[in-house]
Amino acid sequence: MSLQQEVELLRKIPMFANIEPAQLKLLAFTSERLSYASGEVLCRQGDTGDAAFLIIAGEADVTIETEKGPLTVATLGDHDFVGEIAILCDVPRTATVTARSDLKALRIEKDLFFRLIGEFPEIAKEVMRELSRRLAHSNAQLREMAMSLEKGGEK
Amino acid sequence: MEPTIFRFILKYSKAQQLWLLAVIVFSYPFLYLSLDMPKLIVNRAIGDPTGPPYEIPLFGVPVFTLQAGQIEFLITLSLIYLLLVFINGILKYYINVYQGQLGERLLRRLRYQLYERILRFPLRQFRKVSQGEIIPMITSEVEPLGGFIGTAFADPLFQGGQLLIILAFILVQDPILGAAAIAFYPLQIYLIPKLQRRVNELGKARVRNVRRLADHIGESISGVAEVHAHDTARLELSRFAERLGMIYWIRYDIYRRKFFIKFLNNFIDKLTPFFFFSIGGWLVIEGGLSFGALVAVLAAYKDLASPWKELLSWYQQKEDVRIKYGQVIEQFDPPGILDTDRLLGEPDGEADGSVDTAIGLQNVSLIDDDGVRKLDGATADIPSGAHVAVVGAGDSGKGDLAVAIAGLQPPTGGSVTLGEREINTLPRAVTGRRIAYVGPAVHIQAGTFADALTYGLKHQPVKDAQYEGAAVKRRQEEVHEAAQAGNTTLDFGADWIDYAAADVAGPDELERRMIDVLRAVDLDEDVYVRGLRGTIDPERRPDVARKVLNARAAVCDRLADPQVSRLVEPFDAARYNTNATVAENVMFGLPLGDALSEENIAENRYMRRILERVGLTGDFLTIGERVAKTMVEIFADLPPGHEFFERFSFISAEDLPEFQAILGRASRGLDALGEGDRNRLIALPFKLIPARHRLDLCDEGLQVRLLEARRAFAADLPDELAGEIAFFDPQRYNPGATIQDNILFGKIDYGQANAAQNVGKLIAEVLSEPELREVVMSAGLRSPTGPGGSRLSPVQRQKIGIARCLLKRPEILLINEAAAGFDARMQNTVVDRVLDESRGRTVVWVLNNAAMASKFSHVLVMEAGRIVEQGSPAELANEEGGAYRALLHDH
Incomplete structure (x- = not known):
């Protein structure tokens, strides 16, 4: 797997879809491609987020700590992107990501990503657009939930 | 600051300017004599032999009588002439050097004052001024002032005096010819500044227009899709043509005026000899003027042209510098500037x-x-x-x-x-x-961790630097010069660290204290990790080297464990190491001197012979071109000096344009490239680390041939390169490698998650001796933090900011x-x-x-x-x- 293929994978992520190829290449070049053994942890809930991960090959479990112990909320596969919220703002990791099989991932460091944004504000614009889209989406979901709750109340 | 450049010059160099003027005045008699002598030779020694005895007059007064023949008289006068020419030359040389020195000293003083004023600016001023404005003011904008300062008074006097002497000489020979020689000066004095002023204005207008042209090009490039989508190419071309037209007309006007001034000067210059030839010749024929006098006047007139031109250009320079000085210093006098005493x-x-x-x-x-x-x-x-x-x-x-x-x-x-x-x-x-x-954004000056930590202890030199031999004199000169230019004479090379303030006895104790404060801010592990990436000299610390080799043996024992073996790729003479550079792989060692260093390895003749022998030269060229292409593609849009260059690029920001040019030439075929271009490209693959860079340029086939090169390289290594390389040897400490690589006898695998932390744990296990920890910490303190602390994360920078406050042991910590x-x-x-x-x-x-x-x-x-x-x-x-x-x- 070469840099060029990593660039292709990055381009499939909506946040990066409209970014210039040369800048995506720079992003890939300044990131690390890492192998994780099965059971190794990519990031841990509660830690300060310092990187986002693009899964190149393999599977990973997303778990959150509950009072009854860890709860798997999702399973990630090839080409999934995870941890991006933590590299955009200073919030602790909201979940733990653990490799389920041997896994290869591109690790995009927060510090480098921010410097890149500083250099190419177009990237920030695309990221902002993607986040707004997500916000709108979750607002719509909330509205739906509220409405169904109201209906439930009426009954 | 002094409001005008002339006040500034007078305030700080009145005595020197006076001395300079005195030397210039002193030089005048010699100048006059050297002009007078040719006439004497022509008229007396050649044309009119009335002796012996022959009288040798200076300034018309006989000072010496020669009892000899005409030939001896001629030779004596010629020798005196030669001597005078020599004295004149020496005086002129002295004056020029003195002016240059004077100018440089005042420029140094001015820059120092401006920089000191920046340090005295109230902090809020920095919100108003931009770095981009201030920096060129101190560096490039004041530069022409240096050239002018030495000539500020001297030039008008020197050139003007020269002019007057030559004029006086001509007037003494013949008042009418003298008057003729300067008849046109008033006209020139009136006309040329007027014409020149218009040329200056046009020059400024031209700069404005060129900037606008640049704007338009930039706009077209970013909006080129619009141009195509709306079929507006004609419009853009016509707009561009209009701008070019403006520049053309300005330029044309400049040329017309500039060359008209030149024409005028030249014409007036040549008009005067016309009078000399016609009126002077007539006077010679009539017997009213000696032939020798006319020759001397003509020679003198030729000399007149140069000081006159110099005077005119002095005038132009003066105007230019006067405006520049005013523009610069008004930026350096903000309200609320701190007193020098308080700073x-x-x-x-x-x-x-x-x-x-x-x-x-x-x-x-x-x-x-x-x-x-x-x-x-x-x-x-x-x-x-x-x-x-x-x-x-x-x-x-x-x-x-x-x-x-x-x-x-x-x-x-x-x-x-x-x-x-x-x-x-x-x-x-x-x-x-x-x-x-310590505030929310700490700035770390370029240097090492130790420099960053001790920054707050360096208020003034506490211990003079020791100089020996020639350096003592050099330092004295340095101090003298700095004082001459009003700079501080504090020795930057002295020991500035205030050990007493840190409550330690000396450097060793300070180092332990630094480690303490690093621990207080939880930065000691980071520095330790950096220390592992530092080097030590095994000859100076054989004990440390031995302990490291023991640790290496312990690591080796654990390589059977897959948890360990996956972290480290060991150095193996028979295998290619994908986590090491191509250069390290071919040499199977590390450079010790310059001959095989990263910069020089591609041009090393032995290395090139090896590449040629195993048939790799062509591959290196092709790979080099592809690396260059990728680097140019991904780094071209970053501003020069961006830290990514240092951290990631194969090519520095300064070299990037050159590689762009090389790629342009390479597009016509790699074989057509010149030797210099080929060397630049071949140098790139040596830096390649396949596991890290993932450029897909170093496949297994190539690796096999690189191993072949490795064997060839070791087999025929010439004696003169033997001391330039430290081969990887399982039994020996490698002085070129980092402590960590020496312990691992291999490279950390770039592709393994958390490899650095896990290796850190592994090393901690095999390297338990506390004494070694101190050595590693000490190497860590010597590791660089990068310009502006760029090699540190923001959190690390903040930690250093707090740690260095602690090291100061302040009475109040904010x-x-x-x-x-x-x-x-x-x-x-x-x-x-x-x-x-x-x-x-x-x-x-x-x-x-x-x-x-x-x-x-x-x-x-x-x-x-x-x-x-x-x-x-x-x-x-x-x-x-x-x-x-x-x-x-x-x-």
């Missing part, structure tokens, strides 16, 4: 050592330039030794309070006092040594949200340790997290620039409806 003065005896460290805030107000009230009557007393937390919302003015206490920003109303003294009357020598301030970027756990640890370190001394800590305030003895709660609550955190936390309580519950 550099030593504390007076009474204040020294006895400043009370109780902080008093009386009604402190601060209004910024936009009229916003940052502090609004803040009043509090902070007794010596108190640990005070300042809490409040982000815009409550808590940060401004810390800045005011540090004396960095004078309040617009009220007062901040240290004991009896108003803080803004105390020099930096008091505030900067007894108070330590921490202004410097730990805000740390996560809660780390913040907790650092606050505890810093407070513990500072027991008995005052700490004022502006917190972003109010909950942390419970660790302090006092809390100041701020709201809208006022201190609304103060007291012990326990009391305030229980106060119903209190501001502190509210802050606690927000979290």
